[in-house]
Amino acid sequence: MKDDGSRVATGSQRRRSAPRARPNVADVARRSGVSVATVSRAFNAPGIVSDDVRERVLKAASDLGYAPNAAAKALRLQRTHIIGAIVPTLNYAIFASMLNAFQARLAKSGHMLFLATTGFDNRALLEPARQLVERGAEALLVVGRIDDPGLTAYLAERRIPVVTTYSYLAGNQIPSIGFDNDAASRELIGYLLRLGHRRLAMITASTQGNDRQEARVRAFREALADAGIRGKPVILERTHAIAEGASALAEIHERHPEVTAIVCNSDVLAIGALAEAKRLGLAVPGDISITGHDDQEFAGLTEPALTTIAVPAEEMGVRAAEALLDATRDGHRQGPKGAELPTRLVIRGSTGKPRKKS
Amino acid sequence: MKDDGSRVATGSQRRRSAPRARPNVADVARRSGVSVATVSRAFNAPGIVSDDVRERVLKAASDLGYAPNAAAKALRLQRTHIIGAIVPTLNYAIFASMLNAFQARLAKSGHMLFLATTGFDNRALLEPARQLVERGAEALLVVGRIDDPGLTAYLAERRIPVVTTYSYLAGNQIPSIGFDNDAASRELIGYLLRLGHRRLAMITASTQGNDRQEARVRAFREALADAGIRGKPVILERTHAIAEGASALAEIHERHPEVTAIVCNSDVLAIGALAEAKRLGLAVPGDISITGHDDQEFAGLTEPALTTIAVPAEEMGVRAAEALLDATRDGHRQGPKGAELPTRLVIRGSTGKPRKKS
């Protein structure tokens, strides 16, 4: 806890050597011959200060390179203008893109972003949330449904506005800005059924604490049932990686050769499946149709290009920022508002009619 | 600036209604029958407090849900434990990946991340840097060389440790953690020359305020000159987008049909070029070789897979975090240390011997 001595200094004999790194209101006040109160007002309520005094203060401040101390302001105002985000990872383009838009929107309103990354399991959200809040976050963006009642309680107790993204969850206690995972997957599956597919399989990322994957799996089961397709649906749960998509496809090929279409719950899994299909000499979509989820940039570039579901990543980021900014504004303390955003089924070359029965 | 009245309250009659959102040291002190000084010590210098008192304090704190106020600590300690990062965008996997590793490493040491995104032009770095620092960042990660002497001066004056990533710039005033762009590009170009290519073109992203692209362009010119290849090198400068890579390839095909190999300064540009080559009926690498830069995940998945340069994204993030953490530690105020990291030429299917002269 030792320092070079010039920064922290309690008592009266502070800063004897080098000039302090950052000038404060007192320095500006001295230089412009007014009180610190006036300096503060010149910045925060300029209309209330006489023109010449204001100019003098501003000039002095700029000469000195003065900028208000954020910690002091935060302490005094009980307002940090910091918003936190908890995302599974930045190594997934859709999250990165959402966050990019989120932070840009925050910056536009003079807010800072605190970022935490956790894995994909939303049951481990309390700790990072607490960290963020204790360090000053006044509101929180989270990806996916909050399952932990402890977290909900913690946030409610401190009146921290939260917005859940990715999944739009109607009627949930916590407002969500996202899309309907169930409907989006059903649309895709409906399209495959209409093409004539009867033997479908799903490759999903872990559903543990991941409501988005859960919803897609449920949609799959229900859509098949609704279509009168009997038998245990083929569903393989893997971790979220290209290689896992590949090995899952290999397993389906070996153990469920009747399958003609594979619904992957992320483009990453689909890419892996696609590569493995080629390796095995399967024609896509001739022998097997493959679909993805999210419409990452590379989805349009594979061979064949991937049929997938485009997801409003940027818009979720912007809307979440605005909802949180709003909920955090002084006076307006009634919680952020959710919003359901549309997805889009993007049909490309990786899907087609099922092969003739062999 | 109105509030619900229960949060900010100056004077003696504060919090008459609801209990305050967050308990403070005084609350804990009262509940455990000690002074606030002791409460503080129980947390920050536990060894100095008698066992039973410490336990009592900790119990009271936990009952109350006490957590220290970060702003107050920051003000008192003159230490925020916040580190800032300025990256061009999160929409580029390599930056996202670096940042992901950076923030994870910071979190492990109890530090928070402030993030700012600017475009690719490093001449616009002063404003975001100032924002970050004024809001409490104690150190800064920047991508690419800092060209603005105003920024260098600003940072030096406030003794803000900075680390520049991506480019390793030996002998620079500001330490850098990255790789040698020149050497990496030369290695790639050397490989193409050895394959027999004589007519090369380069597609680069904007070199404006982007030393990485600049270095690669320079390497290209010099490598060609060194190889005794005369004539004005074909260099197309585009913005950083798939479609731009595509249009650049089309232009090369039309105006420089003699070209047999195209060096793209990013995988994104290369992807576009690859797609356009196919569209034009050019065989890759039969008619034309195409290379990328960075080895993003999708680079191995295109058809043919992309020959490219793998870049140590995660490691740059981790090392930058450690360097900054170190430079920021109390006592140790001698500036972060740079490091040169290796790249790796990844040869895949998009490159081959040049076509026979037609």
Next chain:
DNA sequence: CTGAAAGCGCTTACAG
């Protein structure tokens, strides 16, 4: 329109 003073929530040198 301006200033003196209190207080936001902490930590720590100083005394005991």
Next chain:
DNA sequence: CTGAAAGCGCTTACAG
């Protein structure tokens, strides 16, 4: 080992 008090840098109710 513990407490009283000062002070980090701000803003604002209160007085003038």
